[in-house]
Amino acid sequence: MSSTINHLHHHHRIDGQISPLTSSCPHLADFRSRNGAKPFRALQDCLRVKPPGGRAGIRREPSEVPRCAACGDSSPSRLYACVACAAVFCHAPSGGPSHASAHAASMPLGGHEIAVDVDRAELFCCACRDQIYDRDFDAAVVLCQSAALKSAITVQSSGNPENMRKRRRVDYRPWSPDVRERLLMDNGSSVLDCEIDRPRGLRGLNNLGNTCFMNSVLQALLHTPPLRDYFLSDRHNRYYCQLKNANGMIKGVKLCLACDVDAMFSAVFSGDRKPYSPAKFLYSWWQHASNLASYDQQDAHEFFISMLDGIHENVERDRGKRHGDCCIAHRVFSGILRSDVMCMACGFTSTTYDPCVDISLDLEPHQVTAHGKTSAKSHPSSNSEANGFSSTQIPTTSTLIGCLDRFTRPERLGSDQKFFCQQCQVSQESLKQMSIRKLPLVSCFHIKRFEHSHTRKMSRKVDRYLQFPFSLDMAPYLSSSILRSRFGNRVFSFEGDDGDDVAANEMSSEFELFAVVTHSGKLDAGHYVTYLRLSNQWYKCDDAWITRVNENVVRAAQGYMMFYVQKMLYYRASAQVCPS
Amino acid sequence: MDLLRERLIECGWKDEMKALCRAFMKKKGRSNVTVDDLVHVITPKGRASIPDSIKAELLQRIRAFLVQASV
Secondary structure (H helix, E strand, O other): OOOOEOOOOOEEEEOOEEEEOEOOOHHHHHHHHHHOOOOOHHHHOOEEEOOOOOOEEEOOOOOOOOOOOOOOOOOOOOEEEEOOOOOEEEEOOOOOOEHHHHHHHHOOOOOOOEEEEOOOOOEEEOOOOEEOOOHHHHHHHHHHHHHHOOEEEOOOOOOOHHHHHOOOOOOOOOOOOOHHHHHHHHHHOOOOOOOOOOOOOOOOEOOOOOOHHHHHHHHHHHOOHHHHHHHHOOOOOOOOOHHHHHOOEEOOEEOOHHHHHHHHHHHHOOOOOOOEOOHHHHHHHHHHOHHHOOOOOOOHHHHHHHHHHHHHHOOOOOOOOOOOOOOHHHHHHOEEEEEEEEEOOOOOEEEEEEEEOOEEEOOOOOEEOOOOOEEOOOOOOOOHHHHOOOOOOOOOOEEHHHHHHHHOOOEEEOHHHOEEEOOOOEEEOEEEEEEEEEOOOEEEEEEOOEEEEOOOOEEEEOOOOEEOOOEEEOHHHEHHHHHHHOOOOOOOOOOOOOOHHHHHHHHOOEEEEEEEEEEEEOOOOEEEEEEEEEOOEEEEEEOOEEEEEOHHHHHOOOEEEEEEEEHHHOOOOOOOOOOO | OHHHHHHHHHOOHHHHHHHHHHHHHHHHOHHHOOHHHHHHHHHHHHHHOOOHHHHHHHHHHHHHHHHHHHO
16 A cells, blocks of 8 residues: 555554554545545445444445445455445455456446445445545544444533533743843752762651551652652741641641641651651541551551542542642642443433543453363463464453453443433443543552452452553553444544543553552452652652662552653653763 | 344353454554455454354354244
8 A cells, every 4th residue: 555645744543542544545536536525425325334333334235234246255254335336245365266356347437446335334445455544424424323323421420521521721832041130040949969879859767566558658749740749849838837727627636637748758868867756647547537546557558548538538629620630739739530331222321421530440260271170360471462473362461451451342231231321211231331521640550459349258369460561551541431332443534522621631642650569468468569760760659778789670569559640741861861 | 133243252162263363463453454354364263263152142042933834
C-alpha cells in the first residue's frame, strides 16, 4: 500500500493511536472521482444494525443470507459486496481463492475494486487486498448506528458535568525575569549542596510499631510531584492555617491533617539525612480514623484512602466548587469514571459519572492453555510479545495493561443481576462497561491482592506476579476511545459532549511510573516496601533504610499499588549536574 | 453467533488475538501489513486456542437444536 501523506495532514485516532491520514488507496480515489458527490448513497439503504447496540451490516433485504456469486458459499467468514454492482463474493486470505479479487480483475474498465464487508460494514479494496477507510462512508455508518441506540445520561454523583464545561482557559504568556526580579532571585536563593550520593528529599521513616503500611504510602506521597510542589511552595502553611483554628477542634485538640503533612514535607526535604519519625502525623491520623488507631498492621491502600479523606475533610464545604478543586488531595488524585449500562432488549443506555481517587483492579483469573490445563506464571517473565509465537501456548503473564483491558471490557450482567431499564420499565439483562472520562494528575492503581471471603470466612493473599510498565498510555481506556470502539473501525471525528475534558485528556494521557508500593509475606504477617523513581534512579525505601537499586529489581517486585504521574509533570533528568 | 462472540470476549480470547495481531504488526511494521496477512497468521492460532468449555457448550446447543428440530 502506498504511504504518501495526505495533503490535509489530518491527525486522527484509531483505537487511541494518533496516525496521519496516510495511504489513501488509489482505487478508492478513482472510485470517488467516478461516482460523484455521494458515492456510497446506494449502500445507505442497505445498512442494517443488529439490535441492540450491535454491529452494522450490509443486507439488501433485512433477512438476506449473503452468498458468494461465484461459488454459492455462504459460510466463509468474510463476504464482500461490490459497491458498484452489489454482487457478493467471498475472499480468502492470501493463497486461497478470492472471488472478490477475480471480480475486480474481470472488469476491463475497472471501477469494481471497492467492496464492503457484509457483516462489519467496513470498506475493502479487492485490488490492494486490504482494508481501506473513507470518511463519508464511516460517517454514514456511525449515524446509522447512533440512531439505533437511544441513550440518556443520568448524573448521580456530586460532580455535575455542567460545571466542568465552564472551565475558563487562561492564555499562555511566556515569562522571563526582569532586572529587579533577577536581583530578588539571586538574593533569595542559596546554592544547593551537591547531591551525588542521594537526592534531596529522600529520608528514611522510622517504624513506630507495625507502621510500614503508613511509611510506604507516605514515601510515595512525599514524592508525588504535584503534592510535593504544593507543600514545598508553601501553599498550605501550618503556622497560618485558618482551617485548623476554625474547624478542627476535636476533643480539645486542634486537628488539621494537611498541617501535619506540611510539617513532614519540611522535615523530609530539610537536608537532614537521619531517619524521621512521623509520630505527630500518626497521632493526628489516629484522631481522624479512630477505628484504625492501633499498633496492628493495617492495609496500605485503606490508609491511603483514609489519608486523602482526612485532608479533604478539613476543607471548607463549598458546594459550588468544580470537580477536584475542593482540596489538594482531590486536585491531584481525583478522576472521573464513566459507567454505561445498556439494556440488552432495547438498547437503552444509562450513563453515570462517579469521581474516584484511585482504580482498584482485579488480577486476571488463571489462563487456560489449549490443552485445558491451567497455568499461572508466578515468576517474572519477559513480555509475552517478545517470546514469539508458540503454536499451542497462550501467553499467561498477568500485566497491568491486561487488568486495565479487563476493567474496561463490556461485562454482561447476568440473569441474577438484572438492571431496571427505564425504557422497558422492567428489569432486563444488560451490558455494563466502564471507562475513564477524566484522568487525574496522578493515577493510583491498587491491585486487589487480598481476598476476603465472607461466605468461607477466610481471607487470602494472591501472590501472583503482575508485570507493570514504566510508561503508560491511558488513551485506550478513555471514554472517548471506548465509545469510538463501539462503532468498529471507523475514520470519523466523534464530537463528544465532553468538550474541555476531551481536549485535556487527549493532550495528557501519557503517564510515567514514579512509585511502587509492594507487599511481601502473608496476609497477616507481611511487610510493605516502596520503590521510588528519582532522576531516573530507583531507590528502595524500607522504613528507615534507603538504598539505591537497579530498575530490574523494581520490575520483578510484586506490585500492590502503582503510582503514575502525567508525563507533563514529570522531570526525567537522567543525571544530577553538580556545580563545579 | 452472538453467543459465541460473547463467550470468546468473556474468556479473554479476543484480547489475546488482539495482542497477537499487535505483536505481528510491530514486527512487520504498520504499513506493511494487510488484513489478509493478519488473518492468515492469526487463524491457526485462534482455532487452536479456543477453550474446551466453549466448544462443549456450543456443541451441546447444536445437538439440542438438532434433536428438537428433527421431531
